[in-house]
Amino acid sequence: RKEVEQDPGPFNVPEGATVAFNCTYSNSASQSFFWYRQDCRKEPKLLMSVYSSGNEDGRFTAQLNRASQYISLLIRDSKLSDSATYLCVVDGSSNTGKLIFGQGTTLQVKP
Amino acid sequence: SQTIHQWPATLVQPVGSPLSLECTVEGTSNPNLYWYRQAAGRGLQLLFYSVGIGQISSEVPQNLSASRPQDRQFILSSKKLLLSDSGFYLCAWGRQGAGLQFFGPGTRLTVL
16 A cells, blocks of 8 residues: 555646545654645645644645545635646654655646 | 755766766755655655765665765765666755755756
8 A cells, every 4th residue: 555645637627616636644643744736847846734623725725634544635716827736745754854745636727 | 045956957868877966955954855756757756865964864775876965965876877767856855853845946867
């Protein structure tokens, strides 16, 4: 079983749609969770951290379910500029700061 | 503020040639440093990480090596490149004890 699993997609949605991505992780001891965004041929960039209580940043909402070991990202009112690959990221060993990256979910927002 | 630099941005090398990729971080001290590779259409694979000068941990056996000669400098090397070494090489830094990592712009390596 992969340490972090995501549906690779692609998710093709029209502008204005709401889309949700899920991710599961295997290490129940993980404490830190993130969503990164990666544009084509660019480096990953932090989109948002994921907190136990859930958190929102504009059109983006992240949720964490520790009991089921899954993380979600909801994007409302999709824009063309949201087209990218979204990486689910979970911490590994705390003293080294290692992160475990999912393979990513590709989103294509169409006009 | 902190910035991370990588060079070169792109590189085309023949099989069997040596490699040296450099990464430097500014605006922070004693960072954790990481080298990743991303093959075309694939996820990020952690190659090496370092928690201090001269300290290198290797994640996977391979044709590459890493060094950290200074606190904010991380170098990825190979003596003889293989075709399978082609990919997008990303350097990242993170604070000691914190989970977040920040990536450099990457080097796109093509081995012919």
